[in-house]
Amino acid sequence: MEGISKGLKKLGIHILIMIGILFALLFVFFTIYLPSYTSHGESVTVPDLEGIHYSELNNFLVARDLRYEVTLDSGFVAEATPLSVLKQNPKPGAKVKQNRKIYVTLNAENPPLIKMPGLVNTQLKNAQEILANYGLVRGEIVYVPDIGINVVLEQKYRGRDIKEGFEIPKGSQIDLVVGDGYGNQSFEMPNLIGMDDVEAEFLILGSGLRMGNINYVKTDTVPKGTVVRQLPPDGVMAKTGERVDIWVSELLDTIQF
The missing domain is CATH 3.30.10.20 (Trypsin Inhibitor V; Chain A)
Structure with a gap:
């Protein structure tokens, strides 16, 4: 019986020693090796990249132990410089590990x-x-x-x-x-036929009407720049602000001998 008791005692001591060694190894692994391997406690603050041009991104981020990748999505802001950063992920101020990749969205070079x-x-x-x-x-x-x-x-x-x-x-x-909101006055449309185009435009605007399209008609019977047609025609009732289109004469091309 005494021999068995001593054997069990030795076995218990060996088990305790093994447990102690196991705990010591776990302690060293979790407190020394693992933090060193994963750079535990070493972080980088993500900078604000908005507005930085694509050509400057690499040097800017490498100096801060970071990398970048341009996303397939793109945006367009007229006020922003083409190929400058519009958005980023992670956002500015976030804490990340060294060598972390920052995803950026660039402003399109040409507007869609x-x-x-x-x-x-x-x-x-x-x-x-x-x-x-x-x-x-x-x-x-x-x-x-x-x-x-x-x-x-x-x-x-x-x-x-x-x-x-x-x-x-x-x-x-x-x-x-x-x-x-004041165009509710009615009056007769003035006659523009025979006026030159500048004079006709002056009369149209002076009558409270709006200048419409100026169309050109080739002719050899009317002096160049003369109004030959108008729409609406003269004499019809018009309202203030109504649009008036005119047709103006152009000389026919002549053949030089």
């Missing part, structure tokens, strides 16, 4: 083309919201005499009328011609 929305006969407030939703910029607002108050009468791009559906670069500026 979008179809011009239809704003005519729309209230100015709604038109401005539509432009913003399409990524377009509201430009100059020109008020003209018209019965519709704050109603869009014309939409213009670079000084010319632009039709709905026409493709233009995103971020383009759109000017609006808007009614002032």
Whole structure:
């Protein structure tokens, strides 16, 4: 019995020693080796990359022990520099490990083309919201005499009328011609036939009407620059702010001998 007791005692001591060694190994592994292997406690603060150009990203991040990758998505902000950073992930201020990859979204080098929305006969407030939703910029607002108050009468791009559906670069500026609400006066349309185009335009605007299209007609019987047709014709009742189109003579090409 005494021999068995001593044997069990020795076995118990050996087990305790093995448990002690195991705990010591686990302690060393979790407190020394693992933190050293994983760089535990060493972190980098993610910088704000917004506005930094693509050509500067690599050097900027390498100096901070970080990397980057450009996402397939791209955006476009007219005010931002082409190929500059618009968004990033992780966000600025986040704590990450060294050599962490930062995903960036760049501003497109060229603005995408979008179809011009239809704003005519729309209230100015709604038109401005539509432009913003399409990524377009509201430009100059020109008020003209018209019965519709704050109603869009014309939409213009670079000084010319632009039709709905026409493709233009995103971020383009759109000017609006808007009614002032006072165009309820009626009068006879003046006669413009025989006037030169400058004189006719002066009379149209001076009568509270709007200048419409100027069309050119080749002729050898009427002096160049003379109005030969108008629409609406003279004598009909017109309202303030109504649009007037005119046709102006051009000389026929002559053959030189």
